[in-house]
Amino acid sequence: xxxxxxxxxxxxxxxxxxxxxxxxxxxxxxxxxxxxxxxxxxxxxxxxxxxxxxxxxxxxxxxxxxxxxxxxxxxxxxxxxxxxxxxxxxxxxxxxxxxxxxxxxxxxxxxxxxxxxxxxxxxxxxxxxxxxxxxxxxxxxxxxxxxxxxxxxxxxxxxxxxxxxxxxxxxxxxxxxxxxxxxxxxxxxxxxxxxxxxxxxxxxxxxxxxxxxxxxxxxxxxxxxxxxxxxxxxxxxxxxxxxxxxxxxxxxxxxxxxxxxxxxxxxxxxxxxxxxxxxxxxxxxxxxxxxxxxxxxxxxxxxxxxxxxxxxxxxxxxxxxxxxxxxxxxxxxxxxxxxxxxxxxxxxxxxxxxxxxxxxxxxxxxxxxxxxxxxxxxxxxxxxxxxxxxxxxxxxxxxxxxxxxxxxxxxxxxxxxxxxxxxxxxxxxxxxxxxxxxxxxxxxxxxxxxxx
Ligand code: URA
Numbered sequence: 001x002x003x004x005x006x007x008x009x010x011x012x013x014x015x016x017x018x019x020x021x022x023x024x025x026x027x028x029x030x031x032x033x034x035x036x037x038x039x040x041x042x043x044x045x046x047x048x049x050x051x052x053x054x055x056x057x058x059x060x061x062x063x064x065x066x067x068x069x070x071x072x073x074x075x076x077x078x079x080x081x082x083x084x085x086x087x088x089x090x091x092x093x094x095x096x097x098x099x100x101x102x103x104x105x106x107x108x109x110x111x112x113x114x115x116x117x118x119x120x121x122x123x124x125x126x127x128x129x130x131x132x133x134x135x136x137x138x139x140x141x142x143x144x145x146x147x148x149x150x151x152x153x154x155x156x157x158x159x160x161x162x163x164x165x166x167x168x169x170x171x172x173x174x175x176x177x178x179x180x181x182x183x184x185x186x187x188x189x190x191x192x193x194x195x196x197x198x199x200x201x202x203x204x205x206x207x208x209x210x211x212x213x214x215x216x217x218x219x220x221x222x223x224x225x226x227x228x229x230x231x232x233x234x235x236x237x238x239x240x241x242x243x244x245x246x247x248x249x250x251x252x253x254x255x256x257x258x259x260x261x262x263x264x265x266x267x268x269x270x271x272x273x274x275x276x277x278x279x280x281x282x283x284x285x286x287x288x289x290x291x292x293x294x295x296x297x298x299x300x301x302x303x304x305x306x307x308x309x310x311x312x313x314x315x316x317x318x319x320x321x322x323x324x325x326x327x328x329x330x331x332x333x334x335x336x337x338x339x340x341x342x343x344x345x346x347x348x349x350x351x352x353x354x355x356x357x358x359x360x361x362x363x364x365x366x367x368x369x370x371x372x373x374x375x376x377x378x379x380x381x382x383x384x385x386x387x388x389x390x391x392x393x394x395x396x397x398x399x400x401x402x403x404x405x406x407x408x409x410x411x412x413x414x415x416x417x418x419x420x421x422x423x424x425x426x427x428x429x430x431x432x433x434x435x436x437x438x439x440x441x442x443x444x445x446x447x448x449x450x451x452x
Pocket of ligand 1: 102104184198202
């Protein structure tokens with residue numbers, strides 16, 4: 001078998017017609033052996049980056065069937081170890097094991113309040129998260145803004161913490177899905193991230209490796225998401241749910257709006273702060289709505305409630321009783337942080353390098369998620385390369401959000417940077433992220449649809 005032949009099969013053929021035009025003849029479906037050959041060869045170093053880059057671009061343009069996507073996911077999953085959660089009942093790991101995964105957004109801190117809420121409802125949550133990349137934020141970077149918080153747990157520690165409090169937050173180790181670590185880094189620099197089969201295989205291989213039985217996907221849609229249109233987001237949601245089902249996992253997906261940032265605080269520690277507000281029941285309306293919607297879905301998939309209404313009530317009780325906040329603080333302690341210090345720092349811990357964005361004119365504003373996320377990278381919230389460091393105290397506090405009316409000169413947001421030098425460029429970019437309109441905009445839904 002030769003990598004070149006497989007690449008050409010997926011690429012298809014360009015044919016010159018008599019009239020001088022050009023057509024592409026269809027690419028061919030790959031066999032399980034061919035997909036396995038490429039994944040194995042890439043991980044063991046016998047197939048170089050440049051051939052896999054060409055293959056990824058062929059997949060980007062020609063797609064993969066649902067069956068090919070399942071095979072790719074399976075090959076990636078078995079490129080490394082799989083964490084076992086079953087078989088440890090006597091140690092307190094009884095399940096149901098349910099996780100949620102977001103396709104990535106700006107201000108998307110939902111995993112942070114959601115995990116303790118679901119845990120309070122009797123779900124065991126094995127959460128393996130990622131880091132900020134491009135314009136999107138990363139759960140691990142947010143957690144690591146808590147001094148001492150450890151995100152690289154061994155499988156034994158991961159299991160012990162889930163058994164103790166109902167949830168644990170960890171990062172992907174070298175042994176878990178090495179194929180995704182390599183492929184994701186390559187996709188990031190070859191313009192091949194936004195592909196339904198590649199995203200499906202990337203997310204699912206990791207989620208299945210962490211040992212969950214049930215998965216809830218938050219498929220983001222809009223400028224700040226990988227899927228910009230609703231039809232694309234629906235296709236991704238269907239691929240994720242169907243592929244998960246084919247791998248023996250119960251799954252559902254929510255398609256949610258990511259055209260404007262989620263919540264009012266964007267940044268690493270700033271999002272920990274907003275999580276505490278949410279768990280006190282005082283978070284921004286959009287973050288609370290989305291957290292309850294996703295937590296409710298986890299409770300339903302885990303079989304802990306018989307109806308939507310009952311599941312939602314359980315989640316709300318977890319917040320109203322203070323139990324979810326207590327669990328969040330317990331997890332901080334379990335993973336090496338100091339919960340009292342976190343509470344003390346809320347509302348106070350800010351970068352000393354700061355400025356404000358004021359309204360340039362009167363009008364109803366709209367804040368674009370993608371442009372805001374990119375400005376966040378300039379400030380130090382996120383990173384351009386996997387090796388870049390992030391700043392825990394950089395970010396933005398939105399005083400006004402999309403759809404609100406502002407008067408010229410009013411403060412729209414406070415801006416915090418990693419240093420003085422980045423503030424000017426970020427402020428200009430954020431100025432371009434805000435548009436003004438004389439008429440009130442039509443409110444678009446926060447949750448478009450649920451795919452079971
Ligand atoms: N998140 C992932 O883990 N993988 C992708 O390909 C896109 C988002």
